[in-house]
Amino acid sequence: MSCEKCAKYIGYCLVSAAVFCIVANALLYFPNGETKYATEDHLSRFVYYFAGVAGGGLLMLLPAFVFIGLEEEDCCGCCGFQNYGKxxxxxxxxxxxxxGIIGSGYCVIVASLGLxxxxxxxxxxxxxxxxxxxxxGQYLLDSSTWSKCYEPKHIVEWHVTLFSILLASSAIEFILCLIQVINGVLGGTCGYCFSRQQQYNC
Known part of the structure; x- marks a missing residue:
């Protein structure tokens, strides 16, 4: 597998993770499917940081689409030398x-603080x-204390589940972007991870 194909797969994984982040962040605004808690300012302050929508979501789509498009890049477009374009x-x-690392890192921090x-x-x-x-954070290990919250109903389960999704998805994004940093450096300095130079006739 070439470095470009590896980047493409990373890009598709990032798109999926970004969608999870956006949906999870959006659902945090509607405990039990109700809007009144948002309008009355009864949501966790970390919901308003838009970590899933912005950091782990929309901002992540930029590197994702860049990675997906790498395999289609022309090999003859940089400095006039063969394979330099890639x-x-x-x-x-x-x-x-x-x-992507900045966006996902922001989401990881906010989700951790929210939890x-x-x-x-x-x-x-x-x-x-x-x-x-x-x-x-010790309440996470003792579900018997969750009944201290009377309203919204089941808010602790809602809060913990969605912030956990944000944390897990953004952590995966962070790791994938780190992998692409290494992949990009190797692909840029060595050409293909596995030599396929004969495939391109520029």
């Missing part, structure tokens, strides 16, 4: 991968606060 394209993909702090919810007195903020 090498220049692979090196330029490293810059796109760095953008550690827990959801904003109403207690039995009707007071809205971050019930689990002082537990430093």
């Amino acid at each position: 090498r220049c394209s692979m090196l330029s993909s490293v810059l796109a991968a760095l953008i 550690a702090e827990g959801p904003k919810c109403s207690d039995d007195n009707g007071v809205w606060n971050y019930t689990f903020a002082s537990t430093e």
